[in-house]
Amino acid sequence: MAGANNHEVLLLMGPPGAGKGTQAETLAADRELQKLSTGDMLRDNVSQQTELGLQAQAFMDAGELVPDDLIIAMVRAELAGRDNVRVLLDGFPRTTVQARQLDELLAELGAGITAAIALEVEVDELTRRLLQRSSEEGRSDDNTDTIRKRMDVYAEQTRPLLDYYRQRDKLHTLPGTGSIPEVQLRIQQVLP
Ligand code: AMP
Numbered sequence: 001m002a003g004a005n006n007h008e009v010l011l012l013m014g015p016p017g018a019g020k021g022t023q024a025e026t027l028a029a030d031r032e033l034q035k036l037s038t039g040d041m042l043r044d045n046v047s048q049q050t051e052l053g054l055q056a057q058a059f060m061d062a063g064e065l066v067p068d069d070l071i072i073a074m075v076r077a078e079l080a081g082r083d084n085v086r087v088l089l090d091g092f093p094r095t096t097v098q099a100r101q102l103d104e105l106l107a108e109l110g111a112g113i114t115a116a117i118a119l120e121v122e123v124d125e126l127t128r129r130l131l132q133r134s135s136e137e138g139r140s141d142d143n144t145d146t147i148r149k150r151m152d153v154y155a156e157q158t159r160p161l162l163d164y165y166r167q168r169d170k171l172h173t174l175p176g177t178g179s180i181p182e183v184q185l186r187i188q189q190v191l192p
Contacts, residue, residue, distance in 0.1 A: 007111035014119035017126035063149030116165040119176030
């Protein structure tokens, strides 16, 4: 049956430690979206020692990006065939190639990006937050060397992507500082 669909695709972007995961939880619940975090999906694959997990682990431990084709196949397997796409993407896309492929996939599903939110936080504050997370959660990639690497990777490979969404009038850049509810409110206020 060809019913009216109700697509909504939000992207949450920003450097490691900007608060994407935290904000994504509340935002997804509030707007009845499924939160899809490629980092979480990869960590699940690593802990279950799937073929993908085995391929991805070394890149993740080094603070590097997992190759685009692996990421895109993983996201495609999750979204393909849906007739109503209501998702909040956390940590994807991270390269221009991924952004283009996401646009193609969404077009196939009759959907498109609703909005891209980029949270901005100073490097010193990001490092402080990541080191705190490392003592609380023990994530293997939250150590001083890897944090620096992930910041560089963000600056070189992901930050340029903001222009991709700016040019398409989808980008909202917001300060990621302040309390968690303050940031959440800022996000809610810019969304359509
Ligand atoms: P995150 O939890 O989003 O910080 O991701 C943790 C790690 O997973 C990253 O440092 C990358 O190695 C990998 N990763 C997560 N999402 C992506 C993506 N969209 N593209 C490439 N690598 C990713």
